[in-house]
Structure formats: structure tokens, C-alpha cells
Amino acid sequence: MTMRGLKGERVLMRIHIGERDRYEGKPLYEALVNLLRTRGYAGATVFRGVMGYGASGRIAADHMELLAFDLPLVIECVDTQEKIEAILPEIDVMIDAGLITLERAKVILYRGKRNDSPPHTLPEADRIDITGDWRQHE
Amino acid sequence: MLIWYIAAGSALGGASRYVIGTALQQRFGLAFPVGTLIVNITGSLLLGFLLRVALGGNQISPETRVFLTTGFCGGYTTFSTFTYDTAVMFESGQYRRAALYITLSVVLSLIATFGGFALAQSALTFRSRA
Numbered sequence: 001m002t003m004r005g006l007k008g009e010r011v012l013m014r015i016h017i018g019e020r021d022r023y024e025g026k027p028l029y030e031a032l033v034n035l036l037r038t039r040g041y042a043g044a045t046v047f048r049g050v051m052g053y054g055a056s057g058r059i060a061a062d063h064m065e066l067l068a069f070d071l072p073l074v075i076e077c078v079d080t081q082e083k084i085e086a087i088l089p090e091i092d093v094m095i096d097a098g099l100i101t102l103e104r105a106k107v108i109l110y111r112g113k114r115n116d117s118p119p120h121t122l123p124e125a126d127r128i129d130i131t132g133d134w135r136q137h138e
Numbered sequence: 139m140l141i142w143y144i145a146a147g148s149a150l151g152g153a154s155r156y157v158i159g160t161a162l163q164q165r166f167g168l169a170f171p172v173g174t175l176i177v178n179i180t181g182s183l184l185l186g187f188l189l190r191v192a193l194g195g196n197q198i199s200p201e202t203r204v205f206l207t208t209g210f211c212g213g214y215t216t217f218s219t220f221t222y223d224t225a226v227m228f229e230s231g232q233y234r235r236a237a238l239y240i241t242l243s244v245v246l247s248l249i250a251t252f253g254g255f256a257l258a259q260s261a262l263t264f265r266s267r268a
Contacts, residue, residue, distance in 0.1 A: 051168070058164055063226045065219040066163045066173045 006042050007129045011084045012105035015075040015091065016054065017098040029073050031094060036077055039087065042110065044077040055097060078105050106132070143201045147209015151181075155214045170235070171223045174216060175243055181215030182247040186254020187261075194262045 021028035029046045036044045051061040052072035061067040077084070084102065091100070111126045155177050163173030188206050192198040220243055227236035 059168065061168055063223070063230065064163065064168065064171050064174075065216075065222050066159045066171065067168070069160070 005125070006079070006110035007107045008132065010078050010105050010107045011081045012103050013077045013079075013084050014101045014103075015077075015095070015098060016100070017073050017075070017095060018054070018060070018070040019048065019073055020070040021096060021098070023094045028094065029075055032075050032091065035090065035094075036087070041077055041083060041087070042079045044075055047074045047076070048072070049074065054099065078107060106130075140201065140204050143205040144209040144212070147205040147207075147211075148213035151210040151213025151215075153213075154210075155216060171219075171239065174219050174223060175239070175246070178215050178220060178243055179246050179250045181211050183250035183254045183257075185211040185215075186251035187258045188254075190255050190258030191261055194258060195265070 015032060017028055017032075019027075019029075023031040033044045033046060049060075049072035050063070051059070053059045054072070058070070059067060060069070060071050062071055088100075108130050109128045111122075114120055159173035159177045161173075162176055163171070166172040185207055188203070188211070192203045192207070220239075224236050224239055227233075227239065
């Protein structure tokens with residue numbers, strides 16, 4: 001499952017959903033992360049927001065109990081443009097209400113856990129790489 | 139078994155709080171926990187009224203009484219949400235807002251309870267005249 005060589009021009013996908021959204025009886029965010037993981041995507045991270053609203057206009061906020069029922073979640077995944085585009089039809093049918101954005105991302109570091117303790121002597125392929133034309137996109 | 143009457147009343151009260159409280163809060167937004175405040179005030183009015191009516195005459199059975207009071211009003215009103223929202227205000231440095239919320243909750247709920255007593259008195263007087 002471990003993927004190597006992600007560095008370079010990639011795509012960042014951000015999926016905005018709610019905490020209460022479900023897919024086939026499971027929390028939707030869990031279903032989405034499982035889908036990405038089983039398909040061998042580079043990684044995914046789920047963030048919970050402290051406040052927000054979406055297309056319905058209903059507000060959610062964690063500082064008020066009566067509004068804390070459906071807090072916003074963002075799932076981020078970075079991978080190649082081809083892989084992100086390939087998974088979108090599947091994600092499309094899983095999401096009831098939400099928002100998805102895609103943006104260009106320059107991956108400068110992508111590596112798994114190492115057995116030795118830092119400072120690491122890294123092979124060239126694992127080192128931070130800021131070469132290329134990424135500055136032109138600023 | 140009184141406990142089942144209480145359980146049923148609590149379920150109904152809690153669900154009512156969810157529906158009414160969230161609808162109010164969505165309307166009023168984030169500035170103040172209006173939903174919980176109104177739920178606690180109306181629940182206090184209701185409990186004051188119900189207990190005085192129930193204890194002022196013998197027309198209400200103990201089962202109905204606990205269903206409405208310990209059950210419904212207990213599930214409908216919430217002290218823990220009041221303290222949670224207040225604690226979060228303190229935590230985020232909103233001391234004035236917290237003090238206002240505590241004052242309004244306690245004072246208005248007490249006034250509502252006395253209002254419930256007065257309504258019950260009127261209802262009992264009306265009933266005894268009829």
C-alpha cells in the first residue's frame with residue numbers, strides 16, 4: 001500500500017461534509033478515507049471545524065450545545081491528477097450534500113516512518129524537493 | 139411502574155427541546171444561546187403550572203404527573219447545556235456574556251415559575267367556580 005515518488009506537481013482534493021453524514025450505515029468521512037486507502041491513494045486527513053455552514057444555511061458551532069450536532073468536516077487528499085479524477089465518480093455517489101474543491105499542490109516531501117531516530121541520513125529520493133516551477137504559480 | 143412514565147416523558151421532552159431549541163438557535167444565530175434560554179424559561183413556566191395544578195387538586199394521577207413533570211419537563215429543560223454553554227463562554231473570555239446568560243437564565247426562569255404558579259391559581263379558581 002505504501003506509495004513512493006509522490007513529489008512534484010499534484011492535486012489537492014478537499015471534501016467538505018458534515019459530521020452526521022453517513023454512507024451505508026457508516027460515517028461518511030470514514031467511508032471516504034477507507035475508499036481512498038483501499039485504492040492506494042497517497043494519504044488522507046480528516047479535519048473537524050469548530051464552526052461553519054453550507055448550502056442549507058444551517059449553522060453548526062461547537063461552543064453551543066444546541067448547534068453542535070453536525071460540525072463541519074474537511075477531508076484532504078493529495079495525489080496525481082489522474083488518480084484524483086479517477087476517484088471522483090465514486091465519491092460523487094457517496095456524498096449527499098457537500099462541497100469538493102481541487103487545487104494544484106506542489107508536494108515537496110512524502111515519506112513513511114523510518115526505523116532510525118533523527119537526524120536521518122536520507123536517500124536522495126526521500127529528501128525535500130523544491131526544484132521545478134512551483135514558484136511561478138504564486 | 140412510575141419509571142416508565144418518566145422515561146416516556148423524558149424522551150418526549152428531550153426530543154421537543156431538540157426541535158424547538160435548534161429551530162430557535164438557527165434563527166437567532168451564534169450571538170447568544172437563545173434556544174436553551176427559551177427552552178429553560180418555558181419549561182420552568184410549565185413545571186410551575188403543572189405541579190401547582192396537580193398538587194392543588196386530585197384530578198391528575200401520579201403517573202400522569204410524573205410523566206409531565208419529572209419526565210417531560212425534566213427532559214425538556216436542561217441545566218447541563220446551560221452550564222456547558224456558560225463554561226465555554228468563560229473559557230473563551232466572554233465574561234460579560236456569561237454573566238448575562240447566568241442572570242437571565244436564573245432570573246427569567248424563576249419569574250416564569252412564579253408565572254406558572256399564578257396561571258395554575260387562576261386555572262384552579264376558574265375550575266372551582268365552574
